[in-house]
Amino acid sequence: MTTPDEIKTQEYLINMGPQHPSTHGVLRLLLKLEGEIVHNVEPHIGYIHSGIEKMCESLAYPQIVHLTDRMDYLSAHMNNEAVCLCVENAMGIEVPDRVRYIRTIMAELQRLASHQLWWCVMGMDLGALTTFFYGLRDREKVLDIFEETCGARLTVNYSVPGGVMFDIHPNFQKRVKDFIIYFKKKLPEYDQLLTGNVIFKERTKNIGILSLEDAISYGVTGPSGRASGFACDVRKHHPYSAYPLVQFNEALDTAGDTFARYRVRITEMWESLSIIEQLIDNIPGGDYAIKMKGVIKLPEGEFYQRVEAARGEFGVFIISDGKKNPYRLKFRSPGFSNLSALNVIAKGWKIADLVAIMSTLDLVIPDIDR
Amino acid sequence: MYDFSSLTEAIHKGLSAHMSPVATQAIEWVIIGVTVILFVALFGLFLVYAERKVCAFFQNRLGPMRVGPWGLLQTIADFIKLLMKELIQPAKADKFLYNLAPFIVIIVPFLTISVIPFAKGLQAFDFDIGVFFVTSVSAVGVIGVLLAGWSSNNKYSLIGAMRSGAQIVSYELSVGLSIITIAILAGSLQVSQIVEGQQATWFIFKGHIPAVIAFFVFVIAGTAETNRGPFDLAEAESELTAGFHTEYSGIKFAFFFLAEYVNLFIVAAIATTVFLGAWMPFHFGHFEGFNRIMDFIPPIFWFFGKVLAVIFLIMWFKWTFPRLRIDQILALEWKFLLPINLVNILIMAFIVLKGWHF
Numbered sequence: 001m002t003t004p005d006e007i008k009t010q011e012y013l014i015n016m017g018p019q020h021p022s023t024h025g026v027l028r029l030l031l032k033l034e035g036e037i038v039h040n041v042e043p044h045i046g047y048i049h050s051g052i053e054k055m056c057e058s059l060a061y062p063q064i065v066h067l068t069d070r071m072d073y074l075s076a077h078m079n080n081e082a083v084c085l086c087v088e089n090a091m092g093i094e095v096p097d098r099v100r101y102i103r104t105i106m107a108e109l110q111r112l113a114s115h116q117l118w119w120c121v122m123g124m125d126l127g128a129l130t131t132f133f134y135g136l137r138d139r140e141k142v143l144d145i146f147e148e149t150c151g152a153r154l155t156v157n158y159s160v161p162g163g164v165m166f167d168i169h170p171n172f173q174k175r176v177k178d179f180i181i182y183f184k185k186k187l188p189e190y191d192q193l194l195t196g197n198v199i200f201k202e203r204t205k206n207i208g209i210l211s212l213e214d215a216i217s218y219g220v221t222g223p224s225g226r227a228s229g230f231a232c233d234v235r236k237h238h239p240y241s242a243y244p245l246v247q248f249n250e251a252l253d254t255a256g257d258t259f260a261r262y263r264v265r266i267t268e269m270w271e272s273l274s275i276i277e278q279l280i281d282n283i284p285g286g287d288y289a290i291k292m293k294g295v296i297k298l299p300e301g302e303f304y305q306r307v308e309a310a311r312g313e314f315g316v317f318i319i320s321d322g323k324k325n326p327y328r329l330k331f332r333s334p335g336f337s338n339l340s341a342l343n344v345i346a347k348g349w350k351i352a353d354l355v356a357i358m359s360t361l362d363l364v365i366p367d368i369d370r
Numbered sequence: 371m372y373d374f375s376s377l378t379e380a381i382h383k384g385l386s387a388h389m390s391p392v393a394t395q396a397i398e399w400v401i402i403g404v405t406v407i408l409f410v411a412l413f414g415l416f417l418v419y420a421e422r423k424v425c426a427f428f429q430n431r432l433g434p435m436r437v438g439p440w441g442l443l444q445t446i447a448d449f450i451k452l453l454m455k456e457l458i459q460p461a462k463a464d465k466f467l468y469n470l471a472p473f474i475v476i477i478v479p480f481l482t483i484s485v486i487p488f489a490k491g492l493q494a495f496d497f498d499i500g501v502f503f504v505t506s507v508s509a510v511g512v513i514g515v516l517l518a519g520w521s522s523n524n525k526y527s528l529i530g531a532m533r534s535g536a537q538i539v540s541y542e543l544s545v546g547l548s549i550i551t552i553a554i555l556a557g558s559l560q561v562s563q564i565v566e567g568q569q570a571t572w573f574i575f576k577g578h579i580p581a582v583i584a585f586f587v588f589v590i591a592g593t594a595e596t597n598r599g600p601f602d603l604a605e606a607e608s609e610l611t612a613g614f615h616t617e618y619s620g621i622k623f624a625f626f627f628l629a630e631y632v633n634l635f636i637v638a639a640i641a642t643t644v645f646l647g648a649w650m651p652f653h654f655g656h657f658e659g660f661n662r663i664m665d666f667i668p669p670i671f672w673f674f675g676k677v678l679a680v681i682f683l684i685m686w687f688k689w690t691f692p693r694l695r696i697d698q699i700l701a702l703e704w705k706f707l708l709p710i711n712l713v714n715i716l717i718m719a720f721i722v723l724k725g726w727h728f
Binding site: 012014020021022036123124125126127128129130132133134137193194197199200202203350351352353355 | 425428429430431525526529533599600602606607608609610611689690691692693694695696697698
């Protein structure tokens, strides 16, 4: 007779992706499963490899901006802003206050759009398809504002070194205020649909816990890191643009589970609304950009600038040899570090939990595989 | 009330006047068979359309109103598309079982529909163990699902099949026990007698608390048994791409799809028959005038009205709830529904014994 200890089930490998509905793009996860339990997750990246860093090294600085929004297309504005800030700091340029206000409002709108998409995909990954349509419906309003402001809806290309590309549209302030009123009514609906749902709580609470130590050692930033109690909000700790001028709370949680990561993002949406509210009525007059020379040359040296993108800390590191293109350029993308912690979080949970965990890490694949 | 048995009697008399009893019987069987097949196909199509519209209204979708007025031709277009798709078969699939599985799945609804009382006198077979027949036959579908998952030679399909095996077998218990609760109240397993027993009031009112509990348990377990959300673990598209039917294409996939919808109808129809009085009109105490007015509505409308209401309820929570995890779904059945059900049966037996029901 066999005792339960002698009964060994077989471990088997399964490919999740590159065309799996919940790997969001071409991410391939090599799962080692026993039954439904995940024993190991091995992410295989490199299917989308676009070589953006290498391309940037042969481009002039104003041209680089047009590539960075293609990386994390859901925080396109923040990525562009990071490059612009880095170039401006290196050259010792102060941008007008108007630019700082506009950039901050745009960044927060972009964060809202990103979190809205994250929210609807999160619901969809858990099988609640309705959230997908509700989130997209609201995101459309933000994209309309983007379209009116700079012509782009997804890869928002608005910042240029020295300012923004155009002045804001005359309707901008009214539309943003309308959107705030609209979205403040819709956010509680999000809570009704998912946050308060029994099944949703069962699926997320105490599942996929990331400890503070692991969050720090893997460099998990953004809402995913803050849910573990890692105070890492660049807007708060290394303020840039108009962030020193506004009052807002860093959304923090200590549980570190899937539900905490969810809650942090919902709280961040409220905070973003409040930041926009504080700025939108006070946009100062003045130029929307300062006159820059046709060819921008950075002084020799190393420059680093970080911003808080929708998924976490986004950093631009430029080594300049004084020419019109960088000698070496490196991006610190939040998605890459966040993905590296996936194995730690997901080990020992079930496939269904892996899907939930992956959605709360909010991965964007071109951001991971640059 | 229009009694369909007058129609069926007329057909029977007309046929037997011209031919031998054996031939009459054979022709009657063919008529019944064709009617059932037609009904399954058409009602399946209608349910696909209904589901699309219901979910469109829940989710602000615009899609299902493009083809034809109000999107009425949408399901027909879908059907044509599915018919014309190439049938793909994985290279190392177990060919015989792979091709057999969709048929096993589709046979179940045909068998179950035979005992459903659509209207007064409109029921193909009236066994004295009708309800028992339904519960036992509906368990066959899981074999088709398991075969499909196993023979596809795909690990995702296999996980899906194992999940649905565990799930359907577990929830079968709750379905059976909640029906038995009502069988105690009705004192019979025969469908026609269960319906007759609801002449005065429907069982959900007659049996008050235990009947209401049994109804909710039945709807939950029935949803789980038909693999619909939030219990669609066998499919779980975000985890298993499509679960047990990942490798099926074209019309074979349509069979699984059709079976799901017809099973949805059957769950709703059994809920209607057992709890909501099948084709019985809504009668309220001794308000003769009111009851007379209710009797004017033909029984077939009563039946389909109730069925569609239950179907809408099931669709409603499919389109709002997230999906459960497999261990949670089994815990729900074994730790909550089953004990509740067992206690509920005792309460119901006690109430029937004491005659405390209405």
